[in-house]
Amino acid sequence: MKAHEIDYTIYGEEMQYVAIELDPQEVVVAEAGSFMMMDHGIQMETIFGDGSASQSNGILGKLLSAGKRVLTGESLFMTAYQNQHSEKRKVCFASPYPGKIIPIDLQHYNGKFICQKDAFLCAAKGVAVGIEFSRKLGRGLFGGEGFIMQKLEGDGMAFVHAGGTLARRDLGPGEILKVDTGCIVGFTQEVDYDIEFIGGIKNSLFGGEGLFFATLRGPGTVYIQSLPFSRLADRIIASAPKAGGSSREEGSLLGGFGNLLDGDNRF
Numbered sequence: 001m002k003a004h005e006i007d008y009t010i011y012g013e014e015m016q017y018v019a020i021e022l023d024p025q026e027v028v029v030a031e032a033g034s035f036m037m038m039d040h041g042i043q044m045e046t047i048f049g050d051g052s053a054s055q056s057n058g059i060l061g062k063l064l065s066a067g068k069r070v071l072t073g074e075s076l077f078m079t080a081y082q083n084q085h086s087e088k089r090k091v092c093f094a095s096p097y098p099g100k101i102i103p104i105d106l107q108h109y110n111g112k113f114i115c116q117k118d119a120f121l122c123a124a125k126g127v128a129v130g131i132e133f134s135r136k137l138g139r140g141l142f143g144g145e146g147f148i149m150q151k152l153e154g155d156g157m158a159f160v161h162a163g164g165t166l167a168r169r170d171l172g173p174g175e176i177l178k179v180d181t182g183c184i185v186g187f188t189q190e191v192d193y194d195i196e197f198i199g200g201i202k203n204s205l206f207g208g209e210g211l212f213f214a215t216l217r218g219p220g221t222v223y224i225q226s227l228p229f230s231r232l233a234d235r236i237i238a239s240a241p242k243a244g245g246s247s248r249e250e251g252s253l254l255g256g257f258g259n260l261l262d263g264d265n266r267f
Helices: 058-071 137-142 201-206 229-239 256-261
Strands: 007-011 017-022 027-031 035-038 042-048 077-083 089-094 099-105 112-115 120-124 128-133 148-153 157-163 166-171 176-179 184-188 192-197 212-217 220-225
Touching: 007 099, 017 027, 017 077, 017 099, 017 120, 035 042, 035 077, 099 166, 099 184, 099 220, 120 148, 157 184, 157 220, 157 229, 166 176, 176 220, 184 212
Parallel strands: none
Antiparallel strands: 007 017, 017 089, 027 077, 027 120, 035 089, 042 077, 099 157, 112 148, 112 184, 120 157, 128 148, 166 220, 176 212, 184 220, 192 212
C-alpha cells in the first residue's frame, strides 16, 4: 500500500504544531491527544492499531498491529482524519511538550526510520508504526529505551517530536558519536547503536550523568534532543513542594516571606 501524499507546514518555535493539508479523500493518522484543530469537512475515526496495510488482514492483523503499539507504550487506538470535502482541507497537530517537530520523508531513508518509543506524532495513512527489538543485551538492559524502540516504515511522510532544541548529525562511515541515552530522538536504519560504560569510579559515583552512554556509529543520520521529557519531569518533581515539607522555590530560604518577594503568591 502506497502512503497518501500530504502537504504540511510547521508553525512556531518552542511550542510547535504541524498543519497538514489533505486533498479530497486523503487521510492522516495521529496519536490520541495530539489533535489541535481542523477545517470543516474532515471526518475523525478511531481505528484499532496504526491503520497501515496490516489492518486489511482481518481481526488477526488488527490485533497484531495493536499489540505492537502496546509493547512500545502507546495506546491501542489511533485517530484517522479523512478529508471528505470536495476541496482541500487542513488538520493540525501539536507537540505534547516544548521542543521541535521533525518531518521524516521515509522515501529519503530507504523506507525505515527508528525512533524512541514516545516520539511519534502523526503520519500519512499507509505508514506502519511498528516495533524494533534490540539484538544486543547491553543495549536492551541499559539503553534507556529497553529492548524495544519504534520503527516507522513505508514511503510517506511521518512526524516525530523532540524536547528542547534539536541537533541533527550526519555521520560518515565509521564515525562515532557518544550521546546521553535519553537524548536520542531517532536515527536511520544504517546507524549501529550500542551502549558503553562510562568508566572510572569518580565518573560513575559522582559524575551525575549515569553509568552508560550510547555510541552511534555511522554512516547514517541521527537526531538528538537537548531536553528529554524524562529529564524535564524529574526536575519538576524535584522542585515541587512536598507535603508537610519545604519547596525548592526561588524564595524558599526565606520561607513564606520569600514567596512575597519573588511574586509567587498563593491565597
